[in-house]
Amino acid sequence: MNPEIVLQQILSSEGDRLGFIFQAIFIALFLFSIFYGQRLQVWMMLKNVEVGLNRIKRMRDNARQTILDLLRRFNDDPSLENAIDRLLEYFWIPPTSIDPFGIVGKIDHILNVRERRFRWELKSIAPNVDDNRLRNIENLIEVGISLDQIYRVMRHYYLLGKKTMSLFLIYQAEALMPTVLQEAEALADAIKAFSTGQPIGDGVGSLVAARFMYGAEKKLISEDTVMAEVEFEGRKLIVVKALGPGGNVGKPGEAIEKILEGRRIDAIIMVDAALKLEGEEVGEVAEGVGAAIGGIGVDKFKIEEAAKKFNVPLYAIVVKESMSDALSTMKWDIYVGVEKAINRIKRLIREKTNIGDTLILVGVGNTIGIGQ
Amino acid sequence: MSVKNSIGFIIVFLLMAALAACSIFFLLLAVNAYNQGFKETALYYSMAGLMGLIMSMYTLTRIVRRRPSTSTALNYEVQTLLRCLKCGFSNTRGFTDGDYVLGIGDKCPHCSTPMVILAIYRTSSKREKQ
Numbered sequence: 333m334n335p336e337i338v339l340q341q342i343l344s345s346e347g348d349r350l351g352f353i354f355q356a357i358f359i360a361l362f363l364f365s366i367f368y369g370q371r372l373q374v375w376m377m378l379k380n381v382e383v384g385l386n387r388i389k390r391m392r393d394n395a396r397q398t399i400l401d402l403l404r405r406f407n408d409d410p411s412l413e414n415a416i417d418r419l420l421e422y423f424w425i426p427p428t429s430i431d432p433f434g435i436v437g438k439i440d441h442i443l444n445v446r447e448r449r450f451r452w453e454l455k456s457i458a459p460n461v462d463d464n465r466l467r468n469i470e471n472l473i474e475v476g477i478s479l480d481q482i483y484r485v486m487r488h489y490y491l492l493g494k495k496t497m498s499l500f501l502i503y504q505a506e507a508l509m510p511t512v513l514q515e516a517e518a519l520a521d522a523i524k525a526f527s528t529g530q531p532i533g534d535g536v537g538s539l540v541a542a543r544f545m546y547g548a549e550k551k552l553i554s555e556d557t558v559m560a561e562v563e564f565e566g567r568k569l570i571v572v573k574a575l576g577p578g579g580n581v582g583k584p585g586e587a588i589e590k591i592l593e594g595r596r597i598d599a600i601i602m603v604d605a606a607l608k609l610e611g612e613e614v615g616e617v618a619e620g621v622g623a624a625i626g627g628i629g630v631d632k633f634k635i636e637e638a639a640k641k642f643n644v645p646l647y648a649i650v651v652k653e654s655m656s657d658a659l660s661t662m663k664w665d666i667y668v669g670v671e672k673a674i675n676r677i678k679r680l681i682r683e684k685t686n687i688g689d690t691l692i693l694v695g696v697g698n699t700i701g702i703g704q
Numbered sequence: 705m706s707v708k709n710s711i712g713f714i715i716v717f718l719l720m721a722a723l724a725a726c727s728i729f730f731l732l733l734a735v736n737a738y739n740q741g742f743k744e745t746a747l748y749y750s751m752a753g754l755m756g757l758i759m760s761m762y763t764l765t766r767i768v769r770r771r772p773s774t775s776t777a778l779n780y781e782v783q784t785l786l787r788c789l790k791c792g793f794s795n796t797r798g799f800t801d802g803d804y805v806l807g808i809g810d811k812c813p814h815c816s817t818p819m820v821i822l823a824i825y826r827t828s829s830k831r832e833k834q
Contacts, residue, residue: 357752376766530782531805531824542806577804661782661826701824703806 374499377506381490384509385483391520392483395476396420398527402469406458415457419473420480422450436633443630464529467556467578468700472526475519475659482516514655521660526579531701533657533666537603537624540673541573541695542704550704553590557582558704564678566687570597572694579700584625585634591692592642598689599645600635601680603673604696605658606650615669616652617676624648625696635694647684649676662701716767720760727756780826786819788812799824 399416409415424446427438454466454473461469486505493502525532531539545560548571553559556575561568570591574582591597602624608614623635623646639646651669677693685691730753738746782799786809793814803809808818 379767528782528799528801529804530799530826539805546806577807661780662824663828664823664825667823667825701804703804 370499371497374497374502377502378490378494381486381493381502381505381509384513385486385490387513388479388483388486388516391516392476392479394520395472395479395523398523399469399472399476402472402527403458406461412457415453416473419450419453420476422446422477436630439628440630443628464578467580468526468529471579471698471700472523475522475526479516479519482512482519486512518655518659521656525659525661526700529577529579529701530661532659532698533653533662534605534659534697535662535699535702536605536651536653536666536670536673537695537697538573538576538699538702539662539670539695540603540677541571541693542576542699542702543670543674544569544677544693544695545571545573545704554583554586556580557584557587559587559591560704564681567681567685568690569681570690570692572692573704574695574697574699576699576702576704579698581627581696581698583631584694584696585631585638588635588692588694589638592638592644596690597642597644597692599647599685600639600692600694601647601649601677602635602694602696603649603651603677606652607658608652608654612652613665614653614657614663615665615667615672617669617672618650618652619676619680620648620650622646622648624650625694645684647680649673649680713767716763720764720767723756724760724764727753727760729753730756780828782824782826784809784821785823785825786810787822788815788817788819790817791815793819794822795819 396416399420400413403412403416424442427435427442429435450470450473451466454461454470458466458469486509489501489505492498493505522532524530544562544564545558548560548562550558550560552575553572557572558575559570559572561570563569572584572587572591574580574584588600604624604626606618606624608616623632623639625632625635635646638644651666651673653663653666653669657663657666681691730749734746734749734753737743737749783796784799784803785794785796787794791812791814793812795810795813797810803821803824805821805824807821809821810819811817812819
């Protein structure tokens with residue numbers, strides 16, 4: 333068939349026939365969009381959720397494999413995989429909040445039980461592992477648990493949306509996916525640091541405290557928490573941090589309670605990492621008042637209670653970083669932030685305390701890869 | 705899930721590729737019709753061709769871009785900065801297992817005193833540069 337002739341035939345058919353065809357196509361498309369438009373939109377959204385879900389699954393599988401490879405060095409038992417899967421599904425049930433009175437103590441108790449049980453399980457899997465590495469593996473498994481949890485929850489909404497074809501369910505899952513992915517990526521970034529024992533951005537507070545206590549005599553003040561007394565321009569500084577270089581956050585709340593009950597303190601300075609807002613620079617330092625500590629809130633509650641009871645002012649200094657920076661190996665910008673934070677602390681001490689005063693300086697954060 | 709996903713991907717990809725081909729054909733027809741003086745017909749064809757082309761390209765871009773990407777993990781190198789507290793000599797080398805900040809590192813090449821690890825830091829990764 334000659335294409336020239338076909339073209340002539342098409343072009344010779346006047347506007348009527350062509351107009352009819354286009355109108356028919358337009359009506360067909362219009363009807364299609366009325367009856368199937370939403371379905372097509374739902375299908376596209378489901379596909380987007382599925383892609384995100386696959387990425388989270390890869391991150392979760394990668395974390396599991398890293399844990400497995402690391403533990404295989406200490407235990408070559410074929411049942412190791414089952415043991416790891418059991419640990420990855422480990423959960424804790426928060427106490428009831430119908431009557432919130434005393435809930436912090438209950439949370440503290442349940443978390444302590446969980447921690448002890450977790451360490452016991454790990455010790456039974458790898459009995460020859462040293463304490464520092466044990467803490468790092470514990471942190472790594474926590475990352476694995478978080479990724480597994482994220483994957484399961486998103487998969488639940490994906491499958492539920494697919495089953496019910498509910499636009500609102502799928503829409504919510506799709507809308508949440510970018511932030512969930514960001515969180516999952518931050519956790520995935522932590523795997524390398526935790527498996528090799530490198531310092532992470534969250535340890536900025538610990539590093540500041542370590543710099544102050546370097547060379548001084550240290551002693552354990554509470555579980556996984558050390559303190560040292562140093563002199564600074566005529567003031568006595570009691571520096572507290574988690575015991576490093578294993579992955580620990582220690583129990584700063586308990587440590588501060590103990591110190592305050594034992595002696596007169598004129599001020600408490602807390603240093604921690606804080607999540608930066610978009611547009612802020614990594615390593616920026618900010619200053620304020622209050623208990624600079626994250627987590628579930630048990631330590632924060634204890635510190636605030638103790639500070640109120642003994643009427644001690646609480647000063648806070650934070651170094652800003654993103655979630656990914658906080659969980660992955662420390663960036664150079666954060667070390668620059670550490671220097672800035674140290675200078676701020678020195679200035680704060682000079683401005684807010686007198687010669688002869690006693691202060692507590694608490695470096696908050698995970699001390700993985702940071703000694704003292 | 706992956707097999708279903710790939711079949712769906714192929715079907716949509718082929719449909720959109722066919723639509724793109726038809727749209728290009730319509731645009732060619734529009735050019736010919738315009739050259740032969742059928743301005744109204746050329747307008748119809750060009751509208752249909754452009755609409756089809758935009759729609760197919762938009763959908764193709766969306767489905768191709770959301771194909772599983774390569775590893776999302778950060779890819780970076782880790783450096784260890786050591787300093788001799790006696791003579792002030794500094795050295796940077798790759799991170800080795802067992803290094804930790806404020807820990808004892810290699811011996812100073814000048815005075816043979818064990819150096820202190822001052823920092824363990826990562827270089828910027830490709831993802832961060834993007």
